[in-house]
Amino acid sequence: MPMLAGLIFATEDAEGRAGTLAATLPFGGMTLIEYQARLLAAAGVGQMVVAVGRVTPALLGAVSRIAKREVTVDIVRSAEEASAKIHPLATVVVIADGLVTTDTMLHAMAGEAPDAILVTPEAEASGAVERLDRGQCWAGVATLSAQRLAEVAALPREYDFQSTVLRIAVEAGARHVALPASARRSGHGVERDAQVLAGRSNDVLGALANQRTGWADRWFFTPITRFLLPQLVRREVPAWATAVAGGGAGLLALLTLGLGHPAPGMLLALLSVILLSAGSLLSWLRGDNVRASQQEQGILLLAVLSALLLGIIASLAAGHATPFVLALWGVASNTVADRVPVRPRPWYASAASQVLLLTPFALLGLATLGLALATLHAVVSLAAAVEASRHKA
Incomplete structure (x- = not known):
């Protein structure tokens, strides 16, 4: 896997x-x-440099919080400083000033071999950065070799850093990667207005919520x-x-089920899954991967324990x-x-779908049928899943 660095x-x-930098506007x-x-x-970048014209207290605070996530972050004022900070063999993922995008789009670009530029047709370029040629505009992400930064560093400092990086990449024959329509629908684009940014x-x-594709997520939780x-x-x-x-x-759901009340217990379990599901995405968005993972594991544990307790209640009632x-x-x-090491299909069972499926049957007093x-x-x-893994092997 190539060494990845980021340039924002x-x-x-x-x-x-x-007096307010667009980069420090509230978002998510x-x-x-x-x-x-x-x-x-999330795309695997372990070192970042932030190119600035001036440093504001809000920017310093933001960079300080980024550094707490076990990522090396440096503030630079020129291509020369950026080139000195980034390893000469690194692949640099460049993000334009004010860019809004999704993790799916950035993962895809981070996986591109350098040099590659994300582009969008001029007719659809309302949120693009700048024009590349008569028909294409830069869509705000590029994957470049560190050599491009060294080439920009050799030029006079009077040149605009962001624009010059782009031009150097174009002159080097960088591939054009088309911006997918799905990315535009998900809000991809450049924005510096606070209200529009909201x-x-x-x-x-x-778009983050839509990444969960299981049937229970698609039709209920999402x-x-x-x-x-x-x-x-x-x-x-x-x-x-x-x-x-x-x-x-x-916990209240498990206590209620343990006391022999299946209907309210499963309703509380369903509420818990809803909160943990939303909370997991919220934690991920704010960079707390540990808490996000804990909440996903909590959903699994709750599904297991609630199903077993419901089985005990139904067995005691049935004799x-x-x-x-x-x-x-x-x-x-x-x-x-x-x-099983295969990509789950949307109809596959999951912890969330199990809780969702069992709840209405518990409410109707048909717990055994629901369990079946x-x-x-x-x-x-x-x-x-096993059959799919056999074909994959």
């Missing part, structure tokens, strides 16, 4: 806010530059998360608060062990299927 430009003022519960750095880190933030948050995330971000709700609320609802055996089979099948259907779903998913 933060030189332009925000529109209508004198943080500043825009922190969000950009978050995407770079709208783009909602688009990106929605619509709820798409509504919740912007509300949580707008109200500046800390990531830990959502985690605590989800964890508390989960035989069939419901509990069904719960055991379902949990075991889901657990094994998660470890959930187990059948898990077993069929496991069989399909």
Whole structure:
């Protein structure tokens, strides 16, 4: 895997806010530059340089917070300084000043061999950076060799750093990578207006929620998360608060099920999954990968324990062990299927789908039937995953 470095430009003022850099405008519960750095880190970038014209207290604060995420960050004022900081064999992922994009788009560009430039047709370039030729504009991301920075460093400092990097890459014959239509729909573009940026933030948050493609997520959890995330971000709700609320609802759900109340217990379990699911994305967005992972693991644990407790309740009510055996089979099948090294299909069973499937049957007093259907779903998913892994091998 190539050594990856990041170059973020933060030189332009925000529109209508004198003295405020566009890079320090609020975005997704943080500043825009922190969000950009978050995407770079998720794409595997271990070193970043921030190119500035001047340093503001807000920028210093943002860079300080980025550095706390175990990423090396340096502020530079010229191509010469940037070239000196970045390893000469590194592949540099360049992000334009004021760019809003998604982790999917940045992952794709980080995987491109240098030199590559993300482009968009001029007719669709409302959010682009600058024109490359008669028909194409730069869409704000490029993957370049460190040599390009050295070439810019050899030029007079009077040249605009960002524009010159782009021109040097074009002259070197950099490949053009077309901006996908899906990226535009997800809010990709350059923006320096605070109000418009807030709208783009909602688009990106929605795209983040849409990355979960399982049937339960697509038809139930994602619509709820798409509504919740912007509300949580707008109200500046800390990531830990959502985690605590989800964890508390989960514990209350298990206690309620343990006391023999399946309907309210499963409703609370479903509420817990909703909160933990939204909280996981919120934690990831704010760079807290550990808490995001903990909440995902919490969903798995809750699904296992709630299914087993529901099986015990149903077995006690029926006077035989069939419901509990069904719960055991379902949990075991889901657990094994998660470890099969294949890409899950949208219809596959998951921890979230198990809780969603069991809840209505618990409300109707048909827990055994719900366990039977959930187990059948898990077993069929496991069989399909194993078969897919055989073909893959």
